[in-house]
Amino acid sequence: MEPYISVRNVSHVYPNGVTAIKDIDLDIFENEVVAILGSNGSGKTTLVKHFNGLLMPTKGEVIVGDLNTRKERIAKLSSLVGYVFQNPNHQTFLPKVSQELAYGCKNLKMSEEETEERVRKAIELFQLQDILDENPFDLNSSQRKEVAMASIMAISPQVIVLDEPTTGQDHKGCIRVLELVRMFQRHGHIVILITHDMHLIGELNCRTVVMHQSEKIADDQADTVFADRGIMAEAGLQPPQITSLANGLSYVEENKTYLTIHSVLKLMKEKNEEGIKIGSRS
Known part of the structure; x- marks a missing residue:
């Protein structure tokens, strides 16, 4: 299977001489959810900005679909x-939600009919019918985030990048982000998450790429990455709190990683039914 995004030996050096990413190889395939993790300054945002032409490689090449990003305009890549x-x-x-939803389609010079149809679908998917005449800046943080996502969904790009989608969100907003990521995947999109939210990644148990000091140091499913204490320590990352809690339970298999509270509660129920006393490791 051919990758949709192919990153080959890519490095990026900023004008001030700082090497932000170094010798990155990465393939991303259709319908994947991929989380890009790393501490501040690790290179994760720089890497992802190469996917839509916001940045160009200093060395190497990035292919999106069948397009070499060096040879295409940002407008084409943003579609x-x-x-x-x-x-x-x-x-x-723009002063109205409805105008925001249509802007991207108009900017890509889609016909009026196609724009209306795409906006209608985005309104239905995000259930925005009641706020179409509102100014986005009058909405709360969660609503503004959804309007931003819906405006991208109206364009219907194959790849949707979410940069720290749960930042500033309350618990309800974080649950909604999780639902939206799953919805994007169901609709056939590749979803790329730039995030520090280990709980979100744990719930998704998606493919997880770890960046550290401008290099890629891990690329595997979240449960495998989070179980590698060496990688986590090197990158300065902590697994979800529930994972740390589960690791302290006396009957948890050492080679298994629990990422969600639901999985831990299920385990506790099973062990309780087996008559195994619940306790912590000494």
Whole structure:
């Protein structure tokens, strides 16, 4: 199977001489959810900005679909890779939600009929019918984030990048982000998450790429990555709290990683039914 995004030996050096990413090889395939992890300054955001042409490689090449990003305009690449910024205020600027939803389609010079149809679908998917005449800046943080996501969904790019999607969200908002990621995948999109939210990654148990000091140091399913204490320590990352809690239970198999509270509760119920006393490791 051919990758949809292919990163080959890519390095990026900023004008001030800082090497942000170094010799990165990465293939991302259709319908994947991929989390890009790393501490601040590790290179994760720089890497992802190469996918839609916001940055160009200093060395190497990035192929998206069948397009070499060096040879294409950002406008064309943005029809394939939609980027939802961490702060929705950085990409919403029109006075009405309805105008925001249509802007991307119009900018890509879609016909009026196609624009209307795509916007209608986005409104239905995100259930935005009651706020179409609202100013996005009058909405709460969760609503603004959804408007930003819906405006990208209207374009219907194959790849949807979510930059720190749960930042500033309350518990309800975080659950909604999880639901939306799963919805994007059901609709056939590749979803790329730039995030520090270990709980979100644990719930998804998705493919997880770890960046550290400009290099890729891990690429595997979340449960495998989180179980590798050497990688986690090197990258300065902590697994979800529930994983640490589960590791302290006396009857948990050492080669198994629990990522969600549901999985731990299920385990506790099974052990209780077997008559095994629940306790912690000494």
